[in-house]
Amino acid sequence: MRGIKVWGRAAAWGMALLLMATTTGARGGEGAVSPLRVAASSDLQPVFSTLAKQFAAQGGGEVVGIFDSSRSLGRQIAMGAAYALFLSSDEEAAREAATEAPALLPPQRVARGALVLWSAKPWVLSQWRTLLLSPEVRQVAMVNPQKDPHGQSALELLRASGLEGAVQPKRMLGETLAQVADMVEGGAAELGFVDKARLLALPEEKRGQWFELPPDLAPPIPVTAVLLPSPVGGRTEEALAFYQFLASPAARPLWRTAGYQAP
Numbered sequence: 001m002r003g004i005k006v007w008g009r010a011a012a013w014g015m016a017l018l019l020m021a022t023t024t025g026a027r028g029g030e031g032a033v034s035p036l037r038v039a040a041s042s043d044l045q046p047v048f049s050t051l052a053k054q055f056a057a058q059g060g061g062e063v064v065g066i067f068d069s070s071r072s073l074g075r076q077i078a079m080g081a082a083y084a085l086f087l088s089s090d091e092e093a094a095r096e097a098a099t100e101a102p103a104l105l106p107p108q109r110v111a112r113g114a115l116v117l118w119s120a121k122p123w124v125l126s127q128w129r130t131l132l133l134s135p136e137v138r139q140v141a142m143v144n145p146q147k148d149p150h151g152q153s154a155l156e157l158l159r160a161s162g163l164e165g166a167v168q169p170k171r172m173l174g175e176t177l178a179q180v181a182d183m184v185e186g187g188a189a190e191l192g193f194v195d196k197a198r199l200l201a202l203p204e205e206k207r208g209q210w211f212e213l214p215p216d217l218a219p220p221i222p223v224t225a226v227l228l229p230s231p232v233g234g235r236t237e238e239a240l241a242f243y244q245f246l247a248s249p250a251a252r253p254l255w256r257t258a259g260y261q262a263p
Contacts, residue, residue, distance in 0.1 A: 035061075035062040035063060035064040036061060036062065036063045036064070036084045036085075036235060036238050036239060036242060037064060037066060037082065037083050037084055038063055038064070038065050038066065038083060038084060038085045038086075038087055038242070039065075039066050039068070039073040039076065039077065039081070039083040039085070039086045039087070040065040040066065040067055040073075040086075040087040040088075041067070041068075041069065041070045041073070041087065041088055041089040041090065041223075042067045042068060042069060042176065042177075042178065043089055043113070043150075043177050043195050043197065043198065044065075044067075044087055044089060044197075044223065045065065045067050046197060046198075046200075046201035046258060047197060047254065047255065047258035047259075047260065048065045048067075048087065049065075050254050050257075050258065051245075051246065051251060051254055051255075052064070052065065054250065054251070054254060055241075055242055055245050058245075058250065060238070060241050060242060060245060061238055061241075063242055065087075066083065069090075069147075069148070069176065070088040070089055070090030070093040070094070070148075071090060071093050071147065073086060073088070073093070073097075074086070074088070074090075074093040074094075074096055074097045074100075077097045077100065077101060077228065078096070078097065078100040078101075083228055084227075084228060084235065084238070084239035084242070085225060085226060085227055085228060085239055085242060085243055086225070086226040086228060087110075087223065087224075087225050087226075087246070088223070088224050088225075088226065089113060089149065089150075089221055089222075089223050089224075090148065090149050091109075091149070091222045091224050092149075094107050094224035094225075094226050095107065095224075097226055097228075098226045101226070101228050101229055102229070103226050103227055103228060103229070104227045104228070104229055104236070104240075105227045105240075105243070107224050107225065107226045108224065108225050108243070108246075108247055108263075109222045109223065109224050109225075109247075109263035110223050110224070110225050110246040110247045110251070110255070110263055111222075111223040111255040111260035111261065111262070111263055112220035112221060112222055112223065112260060112261040112262070112263055113150075113195050113196065113197060113220060113221040113222075113223060113259070113260055113261075114195070114196040114197075114212055114213075114215070114218075114220055114221075114259060114260070114261065115150060115153045115154060115157070115193055115194075115195065115196070115212075115213050115218040115220075115221070116193070116194060116195070116196045116199060116210045116211060116212050116213060117191055117192070117193060117210065117211050117213060118181075118184050118191070118192050118193075118194050118199060118208060118209070118210045119184065119190060119191050119192070119208060119209045119210070120184060120185060120187065120208045120209075121190060121208075121209065122209060123209055124209075125191075125209050125210060125211035126211050128211060128213070129161060129163065131191065132158075132163055132166070132167050132170075132191065133163070133166055133167075136190065137170060137190045137191055138170060138190060139170055139171075139172045139183070139188060139189035139190060139191075140167055140170045140171055140172065140189060140190070140191045140192065140193075141171075141172045141173075141174060141180045141183040141184055141188070141189035141191070141192035141193070142154045142155075142171060142172070142173065142174070142180060142192065142193040143173070143174050143175070143176060143177050143179070143180050143193070144173045144174065144175060147175060148176070148177065149221045150177055150193065150194070150195055150221055151173075151193075152219075153193075153218045153219050153220075153221060154193035154218065156217070156218065156219055157193075157213055157217045157218040160217045161217060172188065172189050177194055177195055177198060180192050180193065180194055181194055181198060184208075185208075193213075193218075195221070195259075196210075196212060196259040196260075197258050197259035197260060199259070200257075200258060200259040201258070220261060222263065223260065223263075225243055225246050225247070227239060227240060227243045247263070
């Protein structure tokens with residue numbers, strides 16, 4: 001996967017950004033200020049809510065998330081959708097959106113998500129290699145690697161551990177992480193590769209059995225923030241504040257509690 005592109009003109013754009021900044025806000029009525037709209041990957045919804053509340057509590061204003069797959073949101077941005085920021089768990093989609101928009105500042109990694117193996121059965125998932133090969137496991141759910149980095153991470157794990165060929169006949173591909181979770185929870189698959197944050201957002205009694213997979217085998221999934229041009233109402237200063245908040249010391253414990261690692 002290609003890394004984040006750092007443009008030589010970023011400094012110039014950063015200076016222009018400060019010159020353009022305004023605090024007027026977009027008004028939906030007398031004295032009312034509409035929330036800042038942020039396009040965010042669906043898997044980020046639980047942590048986004050926590051981040052938005054903390055940002056507002058610090059006096060940063062109201063932020064609302066518009067949730068969809070990273071690639072779908074990237075296409076919307078390329079077509080001119082009015083978002084102040086793009087928060088993506090697909091680094092390639094973030095890079096493309098930053099180029100298409102173009103972004104006001106270089107994209108920044110704000111966190112990294114972890115891949116876990118999940119089951120509704122009372123199995124010891126630390127023995128994941130043995131379980132994946134076991135005849136008791138007939139179906140292994142994962143998101144389509146061509147559509148989501150979590151699927152790519154799972155595929156890299158299988159390849160690195162020499163299990164890709166053996167697991168291939170058992171694979172059940174979902175279009176989204178939510179579909180993969182439904183396959184495991186509903187019993188269609190005995191095991192599934194999902195994001196750690198999804199499980200931590202569930203009540204403890206519903207988490208089942210899960211095991212965080214080694215990051216040297218299952219690469220963590222970067223979460224990337226993109227500051228987009230011309231926020232609605234010209235609210236560049238507010239958008240910049242939230243962009244900076246996402247990678248700030250104040251946000252770091254919120255990411256960590258939700259199951260994410262430092263970028």
